[in-house]
Amino acid sequence: MEEIFDECWNSKGIQVFVKRDDLIHPIISGNKWRKLKNYIQTFSLKKHSGILSFGGAYSNHLFALAFVGHSLGIPTVGIVRGEELNVTSNPYLQQMNKWGMTLHFMARSLYRNKEIQSEYENYQCIPEGGYGSQAIDGMDTLFNELPACDAIYCAMGTGATAIGIARATTVPVTGILTLNNQAEIEDHLTDFPAANLKLDDNYIFGKYAKSNADLDLFCKDFGEKHRIPIEPIYTGRMFYAMCDHIKNGHIAPDSKLVAIHTGGIK
Ligand SMILES: Cc1ncc(COP(=O)(O)O)c(C=O)c1O
Structure with a gap:
């Protein structure tokens, strides 16, 4: 866990902690290890x-x-x-x-x-992007590694990571969509309900991976300021959204936020 400081949130008494899952491993970083670990275990057991x-x-x-x-x-x-x-x-x-x-x-x-x-x-078949019940269940231990907090922020692709985290806690989780797949995620939520997960589709910037000068600049400035590398596709969109929520007064003063750094290769 790493606390990051910025006038924008510290002036409101808001604390922001980053869960550095990007440091788990240089390649199987962020949510990748958590999403894959149960599949790998099943693989060994079932001898595919x-x-x-x-x-x-x-x-x-x-x-x-x-x-x-x-x-x-x-x-x-x-x-x-x-x-x-x-x-x-x-x-x-x-x-x-x-x-x-x-x-x-x-x-x-x-x-x-x-x-x-x-x-x-x-062959054992893992669905696209690693999505599945085993990936969702793979998030079960993450919550135990977090401090007590008022809200958790997480980037969403397939939704497995944010759904898994939300299902392991009662703390509100804000899932930042990075692609236009809200209907698909809502379908996933009927299979794996998580009432504390709130979806935000305001930070897709058009479509998946579409570049945006404002977002690119935000990622660059964030990396320089906090010494935490982020990329624009997932974590950049998530941090951008979190900062925007703080600026727009959506976060109550004196809240403690945890942002999950889910890694990324780009
Ligand atoms: C860096 C990063 N963050 C977040 C996500 C989204 O994870 P999920 O598909 O579990 O929603 C991905 C997806 O692959 C990712 O690569």
Whole structure:
């Protein structure tokens, strides 16, 4: 836990702590380890031949899975969105390939197609972005590592991390959406209810990973000021939202906030 200081919140008596899950590991950083650990345990128990999962060309989840496979000697398969790509399209794909992950590049329309999975019948399949009950349950111990607080902030992709944290506590959790998938997250919440999780879709900046000069500047300034690296896709959007909430008076004076640093490779 690291407390960060800023006139903007300290003048209101608000304290902000950052849970540095980004420091868990250089590659399986942030929520990746927590999301993967139960899947890995199940894998060992059920004796599958390998693990297969899905993601985009810059998927932090697939990158972490490729490293886990490499470290533990588990064959891994990554189904990547985008048939125009190949193993040299970006340094992350290159590295995943070097770690031994078998990569398949699929047209967006065929991406969720089950056909390719049938080639890997005996593989354990982890849904896109690591989403699933095992990922949600993987957050169970995180709350015990946090100090008493009034609210928790967390970036949302699939929602597994924020839902898992919210289900482990009664503290209000603010989930900052990073893509236009509120309906999907609401569906997840019918399967895994978390009444204390509040969704905020005001910080998507158009669409997933879309760059924005204001946001980029915020990330740069935040990194310099607090000596905590953040990226614009997930943690940048989350911290931007939290600061905005404080500035706009949405946070009661003298509150204690915890922001979860979920890592990131970009
Ligand atoms: C750095 C980072 N933060 C947050 C998230 C969102 O996690 P979740 O998909 O569990 O909502 C991701 C997703 O991969 C991520 O890479």
